[in-house]
Amino acid sequence: MNLRKKIAVMGVSAALVAGVAFVAPAQAASKDLVIGITLDIDKLDPQGATSFATVRALGLVYGSLVEVGPKLDIRAGLATSWSFNSTGTQLRLHLRKNVKFQDGSAFDATDVKASIERILDPANKAAARSNLLTIKSVTVVDKYTVNLDLTIPNVAILAALDGVNIAMLSSDDIKAGNVGKTVNGTGPFKFVSWEPGQSVKLVKNPTYWGSAVKLDTVTFRVIPSESSVLSALNAGSVQFAVITDPLIAKQVGSNLKKYKTPALAYMALQLNAKKAPMDNINVRLAIQCAIDRAEVVKTAQSGEGTVIGPITSPAYRSDPNDRPCPKADIAKAKAYLATAGYPNGLTIKSMVAPTQFATASAVAQSLKAQLAKAGITLDLEIVDDSTFISRWLAADFVTSIANNGGRIDPDTMYTRYFTSTGNLNKVAGYSSATLDALFAKGKSNGNVTQRRAAYKAISEELENNAVWIWLFSPYEYRVTSTKLTGFIPLATGSLLELRKADLK
Amino acid sequence: MQGVSKLQRFLFSSVTLRILSITTTLFGISIFVFLVLRVIPGNTITGSFGIETGMLTPGQIAELRHYYGIDQSLILQYFSWMKSFLSGQFGYSFSTGVSVMKLTKSALPVTIELALIGTILGVIMGIAIGMFSARKPGSFRDFGGQLFGLLALAIPGFVLSTAIVTIMANVFRYFPNGFEYMTPWENPWVNFQQMMFPGLVLGIAVAAPIMRTTRSALLETVDKDFVRTAHGKGVSPRKVQLRHVLRNSLIPIVTMTGIQFGYLLGGAVIVEKIFALPGMGRQVLDAITKREYATVQSSVMIFAIMFVTINVCTDLIYRKIDPRIK
Numbered sequence: 001m002n003l004r005k006k007i008a009v010m011g012v013s014a015a016l017v018a019g020v021a022f023v024a025p026a027q028a029a030s031k032d033l034v035i036g037i038t039l040d041i042d043k044l045d046p047q048g049a050t051s052f053a054t055v056r057a058l059g060l061v062y063g064s065l066v067e068v069g070p071k072l073d074i075r076a077g078l079a080t081s082w083s084f085n086s087t088g089t090q091l092r093l094h095l096r097k098n099v100k101f102q103d104g105s106a107f108d109a110t111d112v113k114a115s116i117e118r119i120l121d122p123a124n125k126a127a128a129r130s131n132l133l134t135i136k137s138v139t140v141v142d143k144y145t146v147n148l149d150l151t152i153p154n155v156a157i158l159a160a161l162d163g164v165n166i167a168m169l170s171s172d173d174i175k176a177g178n179v180g181k182t183v184n185g186t187g188p189f190k191f192v193s194w195e196p197g198q199s200v201k202l203v204k205n206p207t208y209w210g211s212a213v214k215l216d217t218v219t220f221r222v223i224p225s226e227s228s229v230l231s232a233l234n235a236g237s238v239q240f241a242v243i244t245d246p247l248i249a250k251q252v253g254s255n256l257k258k259y260k261t262p263a264l265a266y267m268a269l270q271l272n273a274k275k276a277p278m279d280n281i282n283v284r285l286a287i288q289c290a291i292d293r294a295e296v297v298k299t300a301q302s303g304e305g306t307v308i309g310p311i312t313s314p315a316y317r318s319d320p321n322d323r324p325c326p327k328a329d330i331a332k333a334k335a336y337l338a339t340a341g342y343p344n345g346l347t348i349k350s351m352v353a354p355t356q357f358a359t360a361s362a363v364a365q366s367l368k369a370q371l372a373k374a375g376i377t378l379d380l381e382i383v384d385d386s387t388f389i390s391r392w393l394a395a396d397f398v399t400s401i402a403n404n405g406g407r408i409d410p411d412t413m414y415t416r417y418f419t420s421t422g423n424l425n426k427v428a429g430y431s432s433a434t435l436d437a438l439f440a441k442g443k444s445n446g447n448v449t450q451r452r453a454a455y456k457a458i459s460e461e462l463e464n465n466a467v468w469i470w471l472f473s474p475y476e477y478r479v480t481s482t483k484l485t486g487f488i489p490l491a492t493g494s495l496l497e498l499r500k501a502d503l504k
Numbered sequence: 505m506q507g508v509s510k511l512q513r514f515l516f517s518s519v520t521l522r523i524l525s526i527t528t529t530l531f532g533i534s535i536f537v538f539l540v541l542r543v544i545p546g547n548t549i550t551g552s553f554g555i556e557t558g559m560l561t562p563g564q565i566a567e568l569r570h571y572y573g574i575d576q577s578l579i580l581q582y583f584s585w586m587k588s589f590l591s592g593q594f595g596y597s598f599s600t601g602v603s604v605m606k607l608t609k610s611a612l613p614v615t616i617e618l619a620l621i622g623t624i625l626g627v628i629m630g631i632a633i634g635m636f637s638a639r640k641p642g643s644f645r646d647f648g649g650q651l652f653g654l655l656a657l658a659i660p661g662f663v664l665s666t667a668i669v670t671i672m673a674n675v676f677r678y679f680p681n682g683f684e685y686m687t688p689w690e691n692p693w694v695n696f697q698q699m700m701f702p703g704l705v706l707g708i709a710v711a712a713p714i715m716r717t718t719r720s721a722l723l724e725t726v727d728k729d730f731v732r733t734a735h736g737k738g739v740s741p742r743k744v745q746l747r748h749v750l751r752n753s754l755i756p757i758v759t760m761t762g763i764q765f766g767y768l769l770g771g772a773v774i775v776e777k778i779f780a781l782p783g784m785g786r787q788v789l790d791a792i793t794k795r796e797y798a799t800v801q802s803s804v805m806i807f808a809i810m811f812v813t814i815n816v817c818t819d820l821i822y823r824k825i826d827p828r829i830k
Contacts, residue, residue: 036682040790042552042599042794043552043599044601050553050554051554122561122563122564123564123567125553125560125564125567125568127553181601194600196597196599196600196602196607197600197607197611197782197786197787197790198684198685198782199684219684221682221684221780222780222782223681223682223780224777224778224780224786225666225777225778225780227666227669227670227778228669228679228681228682228777228778228779228780230673231669231670231672231673231674231679231682232673232679232681232682232780234673234674234677234679235672235673235677235678235679235682236677236682237679237680237682237683238682253674355793383545384792384793385793386544386545386546386550386551386792386793386794386795387544387545387546389546389550389554389557390545390546390547390550391545393550393557
């Protein structure tokens with residue numbers, strides 16, 4: 001090698017080494033937490049937030065009347081205590097004192113009234129409006145006491161008061177029409193900026209009503225691929241991320257901390273009982289009997305998930321084996337098909353959006369393989385997210401593979417789907433007088449034992465009629481730097497407990 | 505008569521015809537994108553509210569349709585967007601609350617920089633390996649060059665990108681793209697590090713077709729009389745290769761480079777995604793998911809205008825390379 005070539009090779013090598021050796025930008029200060037997110041937030045109105053990213057980011061800025069704790073217990077938020085009247089038609093809330101919005105104004109009962117009335121006003125397109133429809137009126141009793149008068153007995157409404165969609169807003173902001181334009185909450189962090197497609201920056205709220213927040217700043221940085229998010233965690237440029245793909249989660253090494261929490265969300269094969277051949281109960285039961293849910297979890301989820309029945313709310317969880325076919329039974333499936341008039345099997349279409357959840361395609365393929373054993377050909381219609389949503393809402397599908405969110409209370413989880421007047425009943429494709437009566441019974445009673453009986457009956461009704469095929473609940477993985485301490489993961493997906501976390 | 509002749513000459517001159525052809529192409533693209541977006545299921549409401557759209561009342565949906573401007577006739581929607589596009593605002597992004605112009609102003613330089621780096625690296629690698637291969641066709645070195653070309657074509661960009669990101673992060677704990685994106689003006693060193701690997705991935709993808717084009721063009725030129733004459737006159741082999749063979753083979757190489765550069769401007773979506781670069785590819789992808797019509801339409805038009813401009817530039821370069829081309 002001549003001298004010129006040697007110099008060239010050395011130059012290139014030095015450049016490469018330098019590129020690798022030099023730490024890129026200024027490293028974040030010790031109390032600055034960077035959270036990697038794959039999707040950007042899409043709005044600044046907390047009551048209209050629907051995407052996970054928006055809910056998580058704004059959930060750190062806004063507060064709600066009650067909070068759901070790590071054990072899915074309902075605990076004090078901006079309301080410190082509450083009570084129902086004897087008939088369950090009035091909820092009295094006693095509010096926390098000395099709470100301030102981030103603009104310095106005080107939080108009181110007028111803000112609660114204005115916030116709930118804003119949610120109930122259809123013009124505001126609030127995401128949680130349907131959960132609060134039983135509120136007839138909001139009355140300010142005094143500066144720190146509010147009454148919610150209900151149209152029917154509804155003790156389940158307490159759980160519906162948690163979350164960013166029920167964010168308490170400043171009545172002044174509502175009057176001025178500032179909601180969604182400025183961000184002014186009572187949460188542990190204050191909003192600083194949003195660079196669309198890149199990042200959302202928050203800074204700690206020194207006037208937060210809870211214990212002092214230890215982190216100085218929280219930045220949500222958009223890194224669109226989960227494998228790149230994990231790389232950023234490994235490289236130290238990100239210290240926190242929510243991972244949904246079990247295959248990525250399995251790659252998390254010992255240099256990071258992984259919190260694995262069973263999610264309330266669930267995967268189901270939705271059957272549209274309003275469309276043939278799903279209008280035939282025997283076809284639906286045949287599908288139920290042909291599917292081995294444990295096998296779906298094993299093959300599509302790498303074993304990362306829990307087989308479930310319809311209700312995933314911990315206090316009311318359905319027994320996954322309480323159904324006509326607790327285990328796969330191909331002979332029984334074929335018998336149901338013969339009864340339905342399809343002794344030689346049949347072909348059914350199934351809509352799936354591979355981008356809806358990480359393992360959607362794998363779940364679809366697993367179901368296709370299993371159903372084939374019973375003579376059912378699953379014809380997969382692969383569509384993008386927006387097409388899926390549009391067709392799903394129009395009930396323009398025979399079956400669909402869905403990833404639906406769960407709730408801590410089965411009433412808010414399923415009333416909208418399985419009561420005849422529910423907003424999503426068209427999508428659910430099934431309702432009955434029995435279900436309507438059972439849901440009314442479930443929400444009218446504060447006694448947990450009696451409520452459990454009602455929801456057990458609902459679960460049985462749904463499974464015995466094979467309304468949908470409930471498959472499994474995935475896990476939620478929060479992966480953090482080992483330097484992050486004091487964080488408690490919540491099954492609701494909220495990151496609120498970052499208020500107690502610290503970076504060492 | 506002389507006046508008519510001048511007018512005819514003007515009307516049928518190559519420049520006028522070119523401008524006419526470009527305008528028609530761009531108009532056709534604008535109509536095509538506009539219609540395709542409206543034919544596919546979903547709209548800005550489902551894109552924004554997701555499954556919660558099911559919770560909206562018919563009245564709310566009507567209000568939202570009015571708010572997003574999708575309650576108007578298609579013709580009105582088209583002209584409303586076109587007016588905004590021509591005014592330089594490019595329409596409005598509802599999810600971010602800013603004009604598409606503002607979004608494009610930050611995303612376009614990222615994509616152009618990435619495409620330029622990719623193209624420059626691709627051209628350097630492609631021509632060098634192509635020349636290396638063509639020197640001794642059928643030899644081991646030619647086999648090596650062709651193998652590079654095949655591998656570079658066969659390995660998808662997302663596989664190479666993911667492999668680089670994973671290896672660099674796991675082995676060297678190095679992933680500069682995990683930090684906040686920096687423009688070359690804010691921090692050139694950080695920007696270089698953030699662009700280095702995605703540029704390399706794109707460069708390899710571009711190098712393969714350029715390498716193959718270079719090799720074929722060189723092999724075709726090397727047998728020409730003027731090359732034999734140059735050799736006969738005693739010109740050194742390196743000079744013959746560079747000044748006579750390569751220069752006379754440049755037209756297909758420039759054509760391929762132009763096509764690849766245009767492709768990179770609109771086709772770097774996956775690389776931008778994996779390397780977390782806030783470029784136009786991501787802007788379009790997000791906008792398609794959210795059915796943000798104005799953002800998708802304007803971004804595609806910007807790609808189209810750039811592609812057309814590159815084609816014109818390529819034609820101009822032809823004239824520089826070969827003065828016989830008018």
